Structure formats: C-alpha cells, structure tokens
Amino acid sequence: MRLPLRGLWRLGVLCAALVAALVQAGCEEQTPTAVTEDLFPIAPRTVEVLFPFDDFGGAVQIVGGYGSPAELGAGPVATDFEGFNSRAIVRFTNYPTTATVRDTSGVSRPDSALTFIGGRIVVFYDTLTSQVETPLSISAGATSVSWHGPTASWDVAVDTIGNRTPWPEPGGGPVVPIGEGSADLLQGDSIVIPVDSAQVALWGDTLDTTRGVLIQAVDPGRRLDVESVRLRVSAIPSLNPDTLIEVSAFAGDITFLFDPLPDPAPDGLRIGGAPAWRTFLTIDPPRFVEATAPICAELQCPIEITAARVNQAELILTSREVPVAFQPTDTTSIDVRAVVAPQLLPKAPLGPPLGSALGQPAPPEYFSTQPGSQLVLPVTSFVRDLLRGRTASGEPAPDMLALLAFFEPISLGFQSFEGPGTPGAPVLRLVLTISGTVELP
Amino acid sequence: MTRLLRFFLVPVALLGPVAASGQSLLSAGGLGLRVEPVDATARALGGVVTGSMTPRILPGYPTASLDLLAPSLTFTGQPSWGDFTLEDQEGTYQGTRFPLVGFSIPVNLRSVITLTLASRFDQRWQVSGVGTAELGEVTVTTDDVFESEGGLSELRAGYARWLSANVAVGATVGLYRGKVNRTFIRQFDTASVANPITAFVNGGKWTFFGPTASVDAQWDPIRLLRVGARISWSGTLEAKPTIDTEGSRREIEMPLEISVGATAILTPGLDVSLGLETANWSELGDPAFDETASGRVTSIGAGLEWTAGSFWAGEFPLRLGYRRSELPFALDADGALETIWSAGFGVIMAQSQGFPLATLDLAGELGSRDSGPLDESFRRVSLTFRISGL
Numbered sequence: 001m002r003l004p005l006r007g008l009w010r011l012g013v014l015c016a017a018l019v020a021a022l023v024q025a026g027c028e029e030q031t032p033t034a035v036t037e038d039l040f041p042i043a044p045r046t047v048e049v050l051f052p053f054d055d056f057g058g059a060v061q062i063v064g065g066y067g068s069p070a071e072l073g074a075g076p077v078a079t080d081f082e083g084f085n086s087r088a089i090v091r092f093t094n095y096p097t098t099a100t101v102r103d104t105s106g107v108s109r110p111d112s113a114l115t116f117i118g119g120r121i122v123v124f125y126d127t128l129t130s131q132v133e134t135p136l137s138i139s140a141g142a143t144s145v146s147w148h149g150p151t152a153s154w155d156v157a158v159d160t161i162g163n164r165t166p167w168p169e170p171g172g173g174p175v176v177p178i179g180e181g182s183a184d185l186l187q188g189d190s191i192v193i194p195v196d197s198a199q200v201a202l203w204g205d206t207l208d209t210t211r212g213v214l215i216q217a218v219d220p221g222r223r224l225d226v227e228s229v230r231l232r233v234s235a236i237p238s239l240n241p242d243t244l245i246e247v248s249a250f251a252g253d254i255t256f257l258f259d260p261l262p263d264p265a266p267d268g269l270r271i272g273g274a275p276a277w278r279t280f281l282t283i284d285p286p287r288f289v290e291a292t293a294p295i296c297a298e299l300q301c302p303i304e305i306t307a308a309r310v311n312q313a314e315l316i317l318t319s320r321e322v323p324v325a326f327q328p329t330d331t332t333s334i335d336v337r338a339v340v341a342p343q344l345l346p347k348a349p350l351g352p353p354l355g356s357a358l359g360q361p362a363p364p365e366y367f368s369t370q371p372g373s374q375l376v377l378p379v380t381s382f383v384r385d386l387l388r389g390r391t392a393s394g395e396p397a398p399d400m401l402a403l404l405a406f407f408e409p410i411s412l413g414f415q416s417f418e419g420p421g422t423p424g425a426p427v428l429r430l431v432l433t434i435s436g437t438v439e440l441p
Numbered sequence: 442m443t444r445l446l447r448f449f450l451v452p453v454a455l456l457g458p459v460a461a462s463g464q465s466l467l468s469a470g471g472l473g474l475r476v477e478p479v480d481a482t483a484r485a486l487g488g489v490v491t492g493s494m495t496p497r498i499l500p501g502y503p504t505a506s507l508d509l510l511a512p513s514l515t516f517t518g519q520p521s522w523g524d525f526t527l528e529d530q531e532g533t534y535q536g537t538r539f540p541l542v543g544f545s546i547p548v549n550l551r552s553v554i555t556l557t558l559a560s561r562f563d564q565r566w567q568v569s570g571v572g573t574a575e576l577g578e579v580t581v582t583t584d585d586v587f588e589s590e591g592g593l594s595e596l597r598a599g600y601a602r603w604l605s606a607n608v609a610v611g612a613t614v615g616l617y618r619g620k621v622n623r624t625f626i627r628q629f630d631t632a633s634v635a636n637p638i639t640a641f642v643n644g645g646k647w648t649f650f651g652p653t654a655s656v657d658a659q660w661d662p663i664r665l666l667r668v669g670a671r672i673s674w675s676g677t678l679e680a681k682p683t684i685d686t687e688g689s690r691r692e693i694e695m696p697l698e699i700s701v702g703a704t705a706i707l708t709p710g711l712d713v714s715l716g717l718e719t720a721n722w723s724e725l726g727d728p729a730f731d732e733t734a735s736g737r738v739t740s741i742g743a744g745l746e747w748t749a750g751s752f753w754a755g756e757f758p759l760r761l762g763y764r765r766s767e768l769p770f771a772l773d774a775d776g777a778l779e780t781i782w783s784a785g786f787g788v789i790m791a792q793s794q795g796f797p798l799a800t801l802d803l804a805g806e807l808g809s810r811d812s813g814p815l816d817e818s819f820r821r822v823s824l825t826f827r828i829s830g831l
Contacts, residue, residue, distance in 0.1 A: 039469050039568040039772075040587055042625055044641060046574035311629065312638040355636065378636035431576055433641035438623050439688045440647060440680055441471055441729050 044435035046311070049289050053425040059282040059400070060420055062264040063346040066276040067409040068255070070150045074126075074227045075256035075274075075412055076325070077138065080220035081131070084325030086258035086412070087216040088123075089172055091149060092231045092249040094206055099247055101237040113238035114247070119200045120232050123191040123215060125183055126225040129329035135184040137218035140193045141175025142202070146209040149253025154261075172214040172257055183224050200233055203249075212253070225329065229254060258325075258412065267422050268320055272332055272405035273414030278346075279403040280339060285313070285383050285428065295434070303434055306387055312431035313383035315401070317375045317417040318424030319366035327368045328413035333359030333406035336377040338385075338398040350402050354379050359406035362415055372424065375417070377403070383430070465534075466525060466815055467777055468566035470733035471722075471770030472593060472693065478541045478559030480517050481825035485785025485804035486744025487762030489716030491702030492659060492669030495746075498543030498827070500557035501655040501673050503599030503611035506545040507553050510796055513829040517541040523819035538563065541825075552602040555613070562593040564621045574629070581638070582630035591621030593649050593678075607661035612654070617678055617695075619649040623688075645686035651678035651695065665706040673698040677726070694726040710748040717741050722769040735776040738767035744783075755789025755797060760804070768810070777812035785823075793830070800827045 069075060076086045098112040121140050145168060151159035157173065158165040167173040178199060181191035203211050213231075217224060231249040256274075264270040270277040288302040295301070315336065322328075338351035353359065355378040366373040385397035405415075418424030468474040477483075478500050483490045490499050496508035498515045506513070520537040543557040569586040596618060601611030624644030631637050657671035675695030682688050702716030723736040744762035751757055762783040771777035785804030789797045802825040810817040 039466075040570065040585070040625075041623070042587075042643065044585075044625070044627060044643070046576070046581075046583065046627065046629075046641070048576040308643065309641070310639075311627075311641055312634075312636065314636060360635075376635055380636075380639060429577075431638055433627055435625070435641075435643055437687045437689075438625055438644045439729070440621070440623070440691050441469075441733060 041441070042435045042438055044433050045295065046431065046433045047295075049430045049432060050316075051286055051428040051430070053420050053427065056283055056285050056428045057281050057420065057426060058284065059280075060269065061280040061345070062270050062277055063280065064264075064270075064273070064275055064277040065346065066278060066404070067274060068150055069258070069274045069409070069412065070152075070253065070255035071409055072256065072274050072411065073254060074225065076223045076258070077215055077217050077226050077256075078223040078325065079217040081223045082324040083260070084223075084258065084323070085154075085171065086223075086256055086325075087172055087214055088226050088229065088254060088256055089143065089147065089149075089152060089212055089214050090229045090251045091212040091253040092203060093252040095204055095233055095249050096247040099235065099237060099245055101239050101243065101245060103239040104242075109239060111237040111239045114235040114245075115238070116197065116200050116204065116233050116235050117244075118197045118234045119195045121178070121193040121195055121213060121215075122230045122232055123181070123183075123193070124189060124227045124229070125191070126227050126329075127185045127189050130183070130185060130225045131223045132183055132185055133222070135182045136222050136224055137180050137182055138191050138193070138224065139180045139216055139218050140178040141214050141216075142178055142199055143172060143175055143210055143212035143214055145173045147173075147212060149255050152255055152257060154257045154259040171259065172216075175214045178213065180218065195231070203231070223325070256412065262323055262326065265320075265416070265419070268419045269317065269403065269417040269426070271334060271403050271415045271417070272328070272408070272410065273326065274409030274412050276405055276409040277414060279417075280342070280345065280400055281403075281426075282342075282400050283379070283383070283386060283428070284399060285386055285430075287387075289432075299434060299436065303432075305430065305432065307384040309432045309434060310380065310384050310387065310430055311433055312429075313378070313380045314429045315377040315379050316427040316429055317377065317403075318426075319362070319371055319373045319375060320416040320418050320424070321371040322367040322414060322416045324368075326413050328362075328364040328411060328415065330411070331361045331363050332410060332413075332415060334362050334375060334377065334415065335359045335404050335406040336379060337402050337404070338382050339400035339402050340398055342398070342400045348402075351398070353406075354382050364413075367413075367415055376429075383428075465523065465563075465810060465817055465819075466527065466566065467768060467771060467810060467812060467817075468563050468589070469568070470772050470777075471730050473562040473564035473566075473770065475769050476538070476540050476560040476563050476592075478557075478561065478595070480515065480541060481785055481802035481804040481823035482760070482787060484806060484821075484823040485760035485762055485783050485802070486714050486746060487716070487742030487783060488740065488764040488766070488781070489702050489704075489714040489742045489744050489762070491657070491671055491700045491716050491718075492667050492704050493702070493714060494667050494704045494706075494712060498545045498555055498557065500541070500543070500559040500595060500597050500615075501599070501613055501671060502657050503553060503555045503601035503613060504609045504657050504659045504669065506555050506599075507551075507601050507603060507609055507611075509545050509553065509829060510547055510550070511798070511829040512547070512831050513545045513827055514831060515541070515543045515825060515827040517823060517825040519821060519823045521819055521821040523817055525815060525817040527816075528814045536565075552600065555597075555599040555601070557595075557597045557599070559595055559597075560592060561595050561617070562619075564589050564591045564593070576634070579633055581633060584628045584630070585625070586628075587623070587625045589621060589623045591619060593617055593619035595653060597653070597655075599655075601657075608658070610656065610658045612656045614654045615652075617649055617651040617653055617675070620647065621649070621680075622646045645688040646683045647680045647686065647688065647691075648683070649678060649680055651693075652676040653695070666703065667705075668701070668703040670701045671699070673700075691727055691730075693730055694724070696720045696722055696725075712746045714744040714746070715742070720769070730770075733770050733773065735767055735769055735771055738769055738776075740764065740766035753788050753790055755792045756787075758787045760785045760787075768812075771812040772815055773813050775813040777810060777815075779808060779810045781806045781808035783807075796829070798828070798830045801825070802827075
C-alpha cells in the first residue's frame with residue numbers, strides 16, 4: 001500500500017500551509033501578567049556593605065616619574081607663588097627657509113633667500129585659569145648652557161643615561177636678557193617680547209644645543225598659565241628687498257622647570273601631576289560579612305561573599321586639599337586598572353580600565369575648595385575575579401590596583417586623597433544580593 | 442572574618458507587576474502543567490482514547506494502532522491562547538506546543554510496533570516583579586525575573602497484537618526524559634547611580650530520567666461496542682542537578698495511572714465515546730512536590746462522532762466532546778480543575794482500497810481552569826497529520 005503521488009502533492013501543500021500557520025502562532029509567544037510574589041521560589045535581598053581600609057586594603061605604594069613636563073606643552077610660569085616657582089624653557093624650531101613673496105613686478109614667487117632682521121616672542125596664556133589679578137611682568141632670556149628638553153628640570157639641564165648635568169644656577173641657569181612683556185588678563189591673551197637681530201641670528205644655528213629662551217615671571221605671588229610660545233621672525237625677501245615679511249618658528253621643545261616638587265604625604269594617596277604619580281595598593285576583599293538578625297534568621301550567617309553575589313564593587317576615595325600651586329585647574333579623569341605583574345613595578349603592565357572608557361571625572365574643586373569630597377571608582381570585575389581566584393580568561397586574578405590619571409601627564413596639578421590610617425581612608429563598597437538556593441519545587 | 446562597618450539591609454519590596462508565561466500559570470506547580478499527549482481526534486472527543494474505534498498512534502496505547510495496516514507517521518501541533526485572572530490581576534498568554542510524534546509499523550495483519558515521543562508536563566513559565574533596593578542614600582529600582590524553561594517527555598516503544606477477532610492486548614516500555622532550567626535574574630536600573638550594577642543571577646539546571654511501562658487491552662463484545670483499559674506504571678523519576686547547580690537531587694515517585702473507556706456505535710455513522718482516567722498524585726516521596734500535588738485526580742470525557750458524508754478523498758467525521766479533569770498539580774493545596782468543550786473534524790486526503798493514507802484531523806477547544814485564586818480560560822487548536830504507506 002503506497003501513498004499516491006497526487007495525494008502526496010496535495011498533502012504537502014496543505015501541510016506546509018498549516019505548519020506555517022502553527023509556526024506563525026508559535027512566534028507570537030505572549031506573556032501574561034499577574035501579581036503574586038508567591039511564585040518567586042527565592043526571596044533575594046540586595047544590600048550595601050562598606051568595608052574600612054583595614055579590612056581589604058594594604059601595601060600602598062605611591063610611585064612617581066611617569067611622563068615628563070615636556071609632554072604637557074602648557075604649564076605655569078610663577079615666581080614665589082605660595083612658595084612655588086616655575087619657568088618655561090623653549091627651543092624654537094628651524095626658521096622657515098622659504099616664503100612666498102610678491103616680487104617687484106607684483107608676481108608671487110617662492111623666495112628661499114630670506115634675510116632675518118629681528119623678531120618677537122609671543123607668549124599665549126590661559127586667561128581663565130591664570131591667577132593674575134594685576135598685570136604681571138614676564139621676562140625672556142636666552143639660555144646659555146646646553147639643555148635637553150625631555151629631561152630638563154629645575155636642578156638639572158640634562159638627565160639622560162650617562163649624562164646628568166646640573167644647571168649652573170637652578171631654574172635654567174644664567175640667561176642673557178632679551179626683554180620683558182606684561183600679561184594683563186583684561187587686555188588680551190598674549191605677551192609680545194621683542195628680539196633683536198643678533199639673537200635671532202644666534203637662534204638660527206640649529207646645531208647650538210644651548211639655544212633657547214627662558215620665560216619667567218618677574219613679579220612674585222602670581223601664576224600665569226602658558227599655553228604656547230612662538231617666535232615671529234621678521235625677514236627681508238631677496239625678490240623684493242623693500243618689503244618686510246614675517247614668518248613663525250614654533251616651540252620644538254617646551255618644558256617647565258618648577259620647584260619645589262612636594263613629596264607625597266605619608267598618609268595620603270597621590271594621582272597625576274607631571275611627571276605623574278600613580279598609587280598602587282593591594283586588595284583582599286573580605287570573604288564573609290556579618291548580618292543583622294532578620295537576615296540571619298533566613299540565611300546562614302556570617303554570609304559568604306562570593307563573586308556571584310557581588311553586583312557592584314567600588315573603591316571610595318576622599319579628596320584632600322592640594323598645595324595651591326599644584327591644584328588642578330580643570331576636571332581630571334581618574335583611571336583604575338589591575339596591575340598584571342606587580343613584581344615589575346614601577347613598569348608593571350596594567351590591565352584595561354575597570355571603569356568607563358573615559359575614567360571617573362574628578363572636579364578641580366575637590367582638591368581646593370571642597371576637600372573631603374568622595375570619588376567613587378568602579379572595581380566590580382576586579383573584585384569578582386579576586387573572589388573567584390581567576391579572571392574570565394582563566395588567569396590567576398591580580399590583587400593589585402593602580403590608580404592613575406587617565407591621560408598621563410595632563411597637568412602639573414595632581415590629585416590627592418586621604419590614605420590609610422586617616423579618617424577618610426579608602427572604603428570598599430559592595431552591593432550584594434543574597435538569596436537561598438534555587439531548587440525544584 | 443571581617444568587621445562590619447555598615448550593613449544596610451533593605452529587603453526588596455515587590456511592588457508588581459508580576460508576569461508569567463507558558464501554557465498556564467499552573468506550570469509553576471510541582472512537575473508543571475500536565476500535557477495530555479493525544480491527537481486532535483481525541484481532543485475533539487473529550488480526550489477519550491481508551492476503547493476508541495478510530496485507528497491512531499497514541500503513546501501507551503499500541504492497540505489503537507492495530508488497524509493501521511501500513512507504516513504510519515503522525516504529528517500533532519497545538520497553538521493555544523489564554524486569559525487568566527489571579528486575584529485582582531488579569532492577563533493573557535499564547536504559545537504553540539508540539540505534544541506528540543508517533544510512528545507505527547505493522548508486523549503483520551495481527552500485530553504492530555509503535556514508537557512515540559510525547560510531552561507529559563510543561564514547565565515553561567515565568568514570573569517577574571519590580572521592586573526597589575535602598576543602597577546607602579540611593580534608591581535603585583530592581584527588575585526581578587524568574588524563568589522556568591523545560592518540561593518532561595516520554596519516549597515509548599510498544600507492541601500490540603490481536604489475540605482473537607475481538608480481543609487485543611498491547612504493552613509499552615519507555616523512559617521519561619526531560620530537563621528544566623530555573624533561573625532567577627535581578628537587574629538594576631542604574632540611571633540613578635554613577636557606575637553600573639551587574640545583574641544578580643541564580644539558578645540551576647536539572648535533567649529528568651525515569652522508567653515507565655504500560656499494558657492496554659481492548660475488547661469488542663459486540664460489533665457495535667468496543668471497550669478498553671490501560672494501566673500505566675512509572676518508576677522513580679529522578680531529577681538530577683547538573684554539576685554546576687547548587688540545587689539538590691530530587692526523586693519523585695510517579696503514580697500508577699489507570700484509564701478505561703468505551704466507544705459504541707449508536708446508529709450507522711454516529712458513535713459515542715466515554716472515558717475515565719485516574720491517578721493518585723500524593724505521597725510522591727518529596728514533600729515539596731506533595732505540597733502542590735492534588736492527590737487523587739480523575740478525568741472524565743465524552744465524545745460524539747458523526748460521519749456527515751464524504752469530503753475530499755473519504756469520510757468526513759464531525760466530532761463533539763466534553764472533558765472534565767482534575768490536574769495533578771496546582772498553585773496550592775486547593776487543587777485545580779480543567780473543563781473543556783471541544784469540536785472538530787477529520788479529513789481523509791488520500792486513501793487506497795478504503796485505507797486512509799493521509800489524514801488531517803483538527804480540533805478546537807474552549808476550556809477553563811480553576812485553582813484557588815486562579816481562573817484561566819483558553820482556546821486551543823490541535824492539528825494532527827498522519828501519513829501512511831511511507
């Protein structure tokens with residue numbers, strides 16, 4: 001007995017149509033809604049637990065030297081600003097060798113035979129962050145000893161491997177005065193200091209490692225935040241000697257020499273600055289927590305803290321006032337990362353950011369007018385890995401955290417926080433959800 | 442051991458609403474919602490399968506396949522739509538299930554072998570709730586979802602044989618197999634907090650395993666009457682947690698199920714069927730299951746089949762039925778009652794020498810379930826295809 005082909009064809013068409021209707025109906029699963037908590041087989045509780053530093057933290061290290069002020073491109077110029085001194089030292093790039101000029105017949109042509117006859121230094125400054133209530137005199141002087149931009153500091157002109165040469169005089173050594181200008185926040189955002197032709201000619205020798213200009217504040221007690229420095233050079237083109245043109249040389253090397261550089265407080269944490277500091281600390285989260293009587297009536301106490309129960313882990317830092325000269329002038333992003341190989345400190349590789357992609361913003365007032373503010377750093381995945389004993393990829397879980405500026409270095413200003421042993425010591429905040437075991441009915 | 446600085450302990454208050462999905466909210470009780478693994482013909486006839494005169498492939502009833510004289514394959518699909526009220530709440534649901542696949546091979550004109558895969562209990566349901574958690578000075582909204590996904594099926598192999606011209610017996614052996622995932626997820630609305638709060642997940646997975654066997658018989662004392670009976674035995678159903686499940690292993694003592702039924706030809710073209718099934722769903726060996734078990738439950742059904750004439754390639758039977766069932770598990774100890782009115786028809790799409798080679802049966806049901814504060818009404822369509830002569 002065989003199914004005839006004609007019947008099979010009809011059956012196939014009908015089955016296909018009906019199965020399609022069934023599948024269509026199945027695709028429209030709809031959830032009914034009711035109210036009864038009795039249907040929940042477990043009754044989880046979500047709680048917040050705060051642990052003091054002694055319960056979870058240890059081995060705090062504050063390590064500086066990451067990056068250089070030369071990477072900033074901008075910084076302060078001040079003399080005795082609350083005891084702080086800072087100078088900008090600049091080495092300009094080569095002068096332009098060619099300029100397009102209009103010749104005597106009125107045709108624009110490139111001219112590579114320029115005669116430099118003088119110039120002017122233009123110092124641009126930040127009118128919002130500079131602390132200059134009255135006009136501030138700024139002087140410029142030509143450096144007279146060899147110096148190395150990436151490594152120069154207040155005391156040292158060159159600090160490379162095998163060559164550590166101090167300045168003859170701290171703060172940039174003796175200089176040949178060039179001139180002065182005045183910074184008046186009400187009048188503009190730049191200072192102009194004339195430069196004579198002889199100095200321009202000297203700076204045109206790019207093989208001279210002593211060349212440079214040191215910019216410093218003449219008047220004490222104020223701080224000018226320099227954004228950039230340029231040299232505008234006046235030149236006579238050979239194609240039209242009756243014409244005066246102006247070309248620009250930019251700051252090839254610019255760094256800031258400052259003094260003093262305050263050491264981190266022994267009871268504090270420090271992040272940021274230039275060169276930047278990082279704070280390293282080990283974390284050993286508690287494995288158990290005591291609960292109150294109502295909880296213990298339902299669950300076994302002390303309650304075990306497991307990775308699955310941790311919904312959120314945060315490190316709470318309390319800000320501390322920073323010396324005026326080093327107070328950040330803008331919001332700084334703080335980054336927190338796991339230290340993958342602590343034995344390699346200070347050059348230990350770090351893991352990816354534990355928080356948001358842009359770090360946690362720390363407003364500048366936290367470190368000036370609002371000390372005691374709390375900065376919350378997310379460390380959920382780090383703590384969960386520690387409780388599991390391994391990372392998601394199966395590697396042993398690191399137990400050291402690095403707290404650092406998201407962009408490093410970002411400014412001379414740094415962030416300071418209360419450290420272990422102080423009332424505002426770091427706190428570990430855990431959000432736990434605790435429940436019984438899910439069983440069959 | 443750590444020192445507790447502060448332990449804000451705020452139980453999450455369930456504010457509602459709560460949601461559930463599946464074929465019924467009764468899926469939340471015990472082993473779930475019982476699924477009767479029958480075809481559209483039985484659904485239209487009030488669920489009566491024992492003593493039926495219509496040849497079919499049914500789990501645990503190999504004698505019903507004795508008149509299938511060619512290898513046959515059957516398949517049933519079952520979309521359903523429902524509404525419910527639970528206390529002062531109302532809701533709807535819908536979904537499609539496939540409760541039965543069967544295969545039969547006639548050994549000779551007097552005996553048949555069957556193989557069936559059928560659903561027995563549906564454990565698909567979901568409940569959710571909205572609450573709050575006080576985390577320090579911040580109130581965070583929580584969304585809780587508990588989901589149960591899975592069910593219990595039976596795989597049976599059967600053999601039946603005519604002992605005489607009017608007496609046949611059959612037997613099946615089989616296994617209960619299935620699995621269920623039960624997962625609780627609490628998610629946090631992080632709009633009010635600076636850093637994300639990861640969801641809390643807790644759950645487990647169990648697999649079911651257990652033996653079952655049945656014997657059935659049918660007898661035609663006169664040409665116009667067929668009576669039948671079946672006894673189905675089940676051993677201990679083991680619910681075994683997977684290795685990463687904290688939940689415990691469970692054992693459920695499945696009850697003996699007995700069913701009897703009869704079909705009588707009242708007039709040429711008009712049959713009436715009656716059936717009764719009973720089982721004692723108590724003392725299951727697990728107090729948690731006993732808590733929602735209904736004790737002895739009985740189902741009765743009645744159906745009327747009238748062959749109105751011919752359509753397509755053969756007869757065109759019209760069917761009416763009624764069924765009243767006590768369900769094995771309920772939301773509480775009050776038990777659960779299901780009543781169904783049904784109607785349907787069958788179409789023979791191809792036949793040879795009077796033997797149907799391709800059939801389509803359809804049943805529509807209007808039903809209700811009542812369990813304490815829960816009232817459900819549902820509409821269900823069952824479609825069964827059978828192809829013979831493969």
